[in-house]
Amino acid sequence: xxxxxxxxxxxxxxxxxxxxxxxxxxxxxxxxxxxxxxxxxxxxxxxxxxxxxxxxxxxxxxxxxxxxxxxxxxxxxxxxxxxxxxxxxxxxxxxxxxxxxxxxxxxxxxxxxxxxxxxxxxxxxxxxxxxxxxxxxxxxxxxxxxxxxxxxxxxxxxxxxxxxxxxxxxxxxxxxx
Numbered sequence: 001x002x003x004x005x006x007x008x009x010x011x012x013x014x015x016x017x018x019x020x021x022x023x024x025x026x027x028x029x030x031x032x033x034x035x036x037x038x039x040x041x042x043x044x045x046x047x048x049x050x051x052x053x054x055x056x057x058x059x060x061x062x063x064x065x066x067x068x069x070x071x072x073x074x075x076x077x078x079x080x081x082x083x084x085x086x087x088x089x090x091x092x093x094x095x096x097x098x099x100x101x102x103x104x105x106x107x108x109x110x111x112x113x114x115x116x117x118x119x120x121x122x123x124x125x126x127x128x129x130x131x132x133x134x135x136x137x138x139x140x141x142x143x144x145x146x147x148x149x150x151x152x153x154x155x156x157x158x159x160x161x162x163x164x165x166x167x168x169x170x171x172x173x174x175x176x177x
Contacts, residue, residue, distance in 0.1 A: 005037060005038050005041075006081060006082045006165070007020075007035065007038075007042070007081040007082075008038060008041055009165075009168075009171055011084060011165075011171060011174055011175055012175060016081045016082055016084055016165070016171075017033065017042065017045065017081040018045065019081075019084030019085075020079055020080070020081045020083075020084055020086075021033075021045060021047070023079075023084065023085075023086060023088060024077070024079055024091075026088070027077070027088070027089070027090060027091040027092065028077055028091055029073065030072065030073060031047045032047060032048050032049075032050050032067050032070055032071070033045065033047050033048070033049045033050070034049075034050055034051075034052070034063035034066050034067055035049050035050075035051065036051050036052055039051070048070065050066040050067060050069070050070045051066060052065070052066050053065065053066060053069065059140055059142075060078075060080070060118075060119050060142060061131060061134070061135060061139070061140065061142060061145060062135065063078070064076075064078055064123070064131060065128065065131050065132060065135060068123070068125055068127060068128040068131065069128060071125045073125065074124060074125055075095070075122055075123065075124060075125065076122070076123050076124075076125060077090075077091045077094070077121070077122045078119060078120070078121050078122075078123070079119070079120055080119045080120075080164065082164045082165045082166065083120075083161075083162055083163065083164040083165075084165075084174065085160070085161050085163065085174070086120060086161055086162060087156060087158065087161050090106065090120060090156075091122060093154050093156070094106065094120075094121065094122035094154050095122055096154075097152045097153075097154045098122060098152050099152055101150065101151065101152050102123060102124040102126070102127050102149060102150070102151075103121055103122065103123040103124065103127065103146070103149060103150070103151040103152070104121060104122045104123075104151060104152040104153070104154055105117065105118055105120065105121040105146060105151050105152070105153055105154065106120040106121070106153075106154055106156050106162065107153045107154060107155050107156065108155075108156050108157075108158075108159035108162055109155065109157070109159065110159040115159075116143065116146070116153070117156075117162050118142040118143060118146060119142070120162065121151070127149065130148075130149055131145065134148065
């Protein structure tokens with residue numbers, strides 16, 4: 001999005017992060033916001049803000065690690081702010097399929113194409129050390145980490161619910177939906 005902070009971009013008059021918070025809040029007991037800039041703006045939403053301890057711009061996995069380091073429950077659900085229409089039952093469905101494992105991830109199917117939605121996941125807090133090690137080894141790709149630790153896949157039929165805004169044009173498209 002040209003260097004702008006996605007979470008603070010407006011959709012229907014509200015910042016993207018606020019859409020995610022409204023959709024996630026009824027699904028979980030506590031919320032953490034992962035952010036690395038505009039920390040005061042994110043703190044105004046009333047939830048703790050955690051920043052990446054890995055300063056090498058390790059992407060979403062660094063955000064996962066920051067969340068796992070601050071998580072006070074046994075499980076951490078992760079969602080990105082740029083996908084504001086994710087399912088209202090996401091966390092419950094992920095939890096129902098974790099089946100004693102350590103992580104469950106959303107999967108969609110569109111036109112016979114199966115696609116993991118790896119930033120939509122539910123993970124056990126005790127994955128923190130494994131993720132920290134992976135990042136220290138130089139790992140950055142979510143898919144590689146998922147393969148290493150193994151995960152349950154949970155099918156979601158509405159692939160449109162996982163449409164994410166990576167550009168300002170895609171954000172405008174979401175506003176028309």
